[in-house]
Amino acid sequence: MLIKDxxxxxxxxxxxxxxxxxxxxxxxxxxxxxxxxxxxxxTKACPQHAISMEPDINALPKVDPDKCIGCRVCVxxxxxxxxxxxxxxxxxxxxxxxxxxxxxxxxxKEQMVTGLNRSGEELGSFKVNRVTSGGKTNMTWMITxxxxxxxxxxxxxxxxxx
Amino acid sequence: MIRExxxxxxxxxxxxxxxxxxxASAGAHVLLCERDGVPGGQLVKQTHKFxxxxxxxxxxxxxxxxxxxxxEVRENPNIELLTDATVLGMYEDGVVxxxxxxRHLKFRPKKTIVSTGAAEKFLSFPNNDLPGIYGAGxxxxxxxxxxxxxxxxxxMVGAGNIGLIVSYQMLQAGVDVVSVVEAAPNIGGFLVxxxxxxxAGVPIRTGWxxxxxxxxxxxxxxxxxxxxxxxxxxxxxxxxxxxDTLCLAVGLTPLAELCWQAGCHMxxxxxxSGHVPVTDENLMTSVEGIYAAGDVSGIEEAxxxxxxxxxxxxxxxxxxxxxxxxxxxxxxAARKELSELRSGPMGGKIRxxxxxxxxxxxxxxx
Ligand SMILES: Cc1cc2nc3c(=O)[nH]c(=O)nc-3n(C[C@H](O)[C@H](O)[C@H](O)COP(=O)(O)OP(=O)(O)OC[C@H]3O[C@@H](n4cnc5c(N)ncnc54)[C@H](O)[C@@H]3O)c2cc1C
Ligand code: SF4
Ligand code: SF4
Numbered sequence: 407m408l409i410k411d412x413x414x415x416x417x418x419x420x421x422x423x424x425x426x427x428x429x430x431x432x433x434x435x436x437x438x439x440x441x442x443x444x445x446x447x448x449t450k451a452c453p454q455h456a457i458s459m460e461p462d463i464n465a466l467p468k469v470d471p472d473k474c475i476g477c478r479v480c481v482x483x484x485x486x487x488x489x490x491x492x493x494x495x496x497x498x499x500x501x502x503x504x505x506x507x508x509x510x511x512x513x514x515k516e517q518m519v520t521g522l523n524r525s526g527e528e529l530g531s532f533k534v535n536r537v538t539s540g541g542k543t544n545m546t547w548m549i550t551x552x553x554x555x556x557x558x559x560x561x562x563x564x565x566x567x568x
Numbered sequence: 569m570i571r572e573x574x575x576x577x578x579x580x581x582x583x584x585x586x587x588x589x590x591x592a593s594a595g596a597h598v599l600l601c602e603r604d605g606v607p608g609g610q611l612v613k614q615t616h617k618f619x620x621x622x623x624x625x626x627x628x629x630x631x632x633x634x635x636x637x638x639x640e641v642r643e644n645p646n647i648e649l650l651t652d653a654t655v656l657g658m659y660e661d662g663v664v665x666x667x668x669x670x671r672h673l674k675f676r677p678k679k680t681i682v683s684t685g686a687a688e689k690f691l692s693f694p695n696n697d698l699p700g701i702y703g704a705g706x707x708x709x710x711x712x713x714x715x716x717x718x719x720x721x722x723x724m725v726g727a728g729n730i731g732l733i734v735s736y737q738m739l740q741a742g743v744d745v746v747s748v749v750e751a752a753p754n755i756g757g758f759l760v761x762x763x764x765x766x767x768a769g770v771p772i773r774t775g776w777x778x779x780x781x782x783x784x785x786x787x788x789x790x791x792x793x794x795x796x797x798x799x800x801x802x803x804x805x806x807x808x809x810x811x812d813t814l815c816l817a818v819g820l821t822p823l824a825e826l827c828w829q830a831g832c833h834m835x836x837x838x839x840x841s842g843h844v845p846v847t848d849e850n851l852m853t854s855v856e857g858i859y860a861a862g863d864v865s866g867i868e869e870a871x872x873x874x875x876x877x878x879x880x881x882x883x884x885x886x887x888x889x890x891x892x893x894x895x896x897x898x899x900x901a902a903r904k905e906l907s908e909l910r911s912g913p914m915g916g917k918i919r920x921x922x923x924x925x926x927x928x929x930x931x932x933x934x
Contacts, residue, residue: 464912486760526769
């Protein structure tokens with residue numbers, strides 16, 4: 407349970423997971439942010455105004471599936487590193503998952519890295535599809551991975567090298 | 569010689585920097601004393617991105633927030649910043665003494681804002697004096713200010729925000745964080761911080777504590793054990809974890825000695841993490857002209873420390889007659905901002921603490 411060990415439950419995840427229908431349409435942001443904390447940079451970051459928070463700063467963020475275009479801007483902005491972008495339309499077998507990353511070394515495009523789940527367990531070796539810097543002062547990297555579709559909701563971190 | 573000053577701010581953390589900036593931008597002359605060589609307080613070692621709203625620079629890394637506040641203060645001609653200047657005493661006749669470059673300086677401020685922040689708590693268990701057992705603040709300073717890798721294999725005690733954040737920063741520095749243990753049944757810090765540690769492979773054990781540490785001349789390992797609902801150690805649950813460092817993040821307590829010395833009405837308020845000066849809605853203590861802002865009046869956050877600093881700074885400006893109309897507006901705006909920051913479930917503890925402060929204030933008046 408999240409509050410005991412830091413691992414969100416299936417129930418937690420179900421509350422933020424977009425519908426199959428929406429996932430089939432293209433990339434979308436998923437906010438794995440389950441606690442009422444005074445925080446709102448995600449709402450300000452989104453150029454599409456797709457993330458809302460009602461009634462105030464302590465509410466949970468909510469992604470509007472019709473407004474979000476999966477541009478990934480919010481991924482680096484979130485101080486909790488709690489936003490991921492999943493694209494189920496990448497290819498027949500593979501999905502793209504974008505995660506925020508703040509460790510060295512930063513992997514290169516095309517490099518194989520170890521994918522980890524929400525408990526830090528290894529899920530396999532995956533190819534880096536894209537690497538984007540969050541900028542000089544933000545300093546969070548956005549790493550996009552190619553993963554089998556059945557792992558798109560599992561892979562949430564990477565380990566680079568051994 | 570005693571130098572007269574208009575406003576003295578003690579401590580150059582987020583609260584003090586914002587207090588100085590507020591009072592000075594209304595027109596007051598401010599002397600800001602910081603005991604460290606570099607102003608910024610806790611912010612100088614916070615390499616992670618902060619929470620809160622835009623007004624408190626949320627999403628920016630703490631260290632950059634600090635740099636921005638310091639720069640504003642340095643650019644303000646109404647502020648005189650003294651670094652390496654430790655305030656030693658506040659006396660009944662209004663004199664404040666400062667140690668600077670081995671010299672003992674004396675000032676008589678019209679108004680004083682105390683923003684000295686907090687000190688770390690420690691934990692008692694057998695062998696807790698072994699080299700290799702540190703407070704989280706020391707580890708963070710070594711790592712993020714000194715650029716020194718503080719450990720190879722560490723166990724962190726405390727799953728509040730500090731324990732979680734410092735653990736994450738140690739991972740970033742290449743340290744093997746074996747486990748985070750927390751005596752309480754639940755994680756106290758933000759769950760997004762916990763999740764980010766967990767998915768990097770760090771187990772978080774709630775309901776566990778350190779039974780004892782061991783080692784010949786230096787720390788070689790710790791015995792962890794599980795606690796029952798009454799916080800009693802459960803025999804047979806002992807776990808031997810080899811490590812070279814044990815890091816304690818078991819809370820902070822207000823650094824309020826100067827307020828005691830100045831004769832401020834002090835009360836022990838558990839929710840605010842220790843003895844705090846009883847302040848009014850302008851953050852003035854029971855001693856006329858002495859204000860307290862930031863962690864010194866209750867352990868909270870940098871976001872609220874900044875707003876409290878601003879509130880106290882403008883309240884001082886009002887009392888000195890500087891730009892009173894606008895300053896009063898700023899005071900009101902800061903109050904509103906604070907109540908918004910504290911309105912959520914995570915603010916419950918602070919709200920309860922502040923309600924007790926208000927109660928104590930009422931008692932003192934009658
Ligand atoms: C690991 C960690 C992570 C944190 N993360 C966050 C976060 O993500 N978001 C957030 O909002 N907050 C965070 N905080 C909390 C935040 O840093 C503090 O709440 C905030 O710094 C308090 O501000 P302050 O100005 O009251 O005190 P401080 O920052 O402690 O500053 C007090 C200053 O006073 C000086 N001083 C003390 N005594 C004297 C004296 N006698 N004479 C002269 N100077 C003196 C000290 O040297 C210090 O510079 C974190 C804290 C820690 C330790
Ligand atoms: S991915 Fe882009 S459009 Fe979607 S919520 Fe994030 S910032 Fe907005
Ligand atoms: S910015 Fe991140 S941590 Fe803050 S509310 Fe949004 S999703 Fe949650």
